Amino acid sequence: MQGPSSSQPGRGQGQQNIFYRLAQGDIPSKTMFENDEFRAILDKEPVTRGHVLILPKEQVQITPQFTPEMNEGLAEAVQEVSQLLLQGLGADGTNVFVANGAVAGQNAPHVLVHVIPRHENDGLGLNPQPKKISDEAFDEAAERLQSALGVQGDVERSDGSSPDRQQQGHGADSGEDVDLDAVQDQFL
């Protein structure tokens, strides 16, 4: 369990981060669930009644920074909170929503995992509709992602690099420092 932020070294930023302070318990909140990594509180400005924010106790801005422990803690927190909203409030469903980056809707320097209770015909605008992706856009995205992941697809690779990541190591040609080995080898 974390101590108060004031005793944490290297956390000067956290002093100004209201969500960090909420997560740490420095600011009182209505806590619905808590584990070592996260605190889940009632949002004071809810989208719907019972809207919960799951806040990491660490100072973390975007979810790609999550440690394995945080991903584990998140799974537990999301299940517990969602179940609680379904059962405790009689919700018909829940949305789980995260925004990484301002263009995605992020407006705080801290990860906020929203869990939003939904009721049939609640009229909430959180209802994006899928559309047909053009073949051109689809193929381009597929090629870029297959290349980044080091997987061979039916899309020709234009840079002539070896598709055999066992020998070459994927991404070696581009110098990327993204830890994709972890995705491909450690988790799959």
Add this chain to the structure above:
Amino acid sequence: MTEALTLIEDESVAVKMPRHGFVAGHLIITPKSDAMIVEELEQALLMKMFTLGNRLAGMLFEALGCDGTNLFIQNGVAAGQVDETVILHLIPRWEEDDLDFSWSKQEMPESELGKVHKQLEFAKENDGQGGTAALDGETEKAETVEAEEEDEVVEGGDNYYAKQFKRGFR
């Protein structure tokens, strides 16, 4: 499930790019399980999905040159779920895309927040049952709960709610 290109997969999960998506590069992370809602997933499997989602979210910035990402789960028909399996959506975002996840929020009075809190605390203490009883049926949701209780014997929260969700798919 609409047609999709599988990018990576193993025995328990798959990462796919659907041809009908919110935007090009939209990925879906889906378990090879018949779990329909998040509550039915084994926690380790959900952790794996989040691990993949969060790592891939980092990868998208470079691979697609996007400016942000959204992670999104539609848990139940009322939440927009259309497939009969759990899906974690990973959506690359750009400045000028026409996606709209915006919502309106409103400050809730402390007294009402207190009611919600009380209701949920009651449900927790009573194994998820009858959260509204904490408020003596005063809330607007009391009717909903009564209606559900009339037509279904509550036996084991998970199965009960799974049935409710399945009903929505018919």
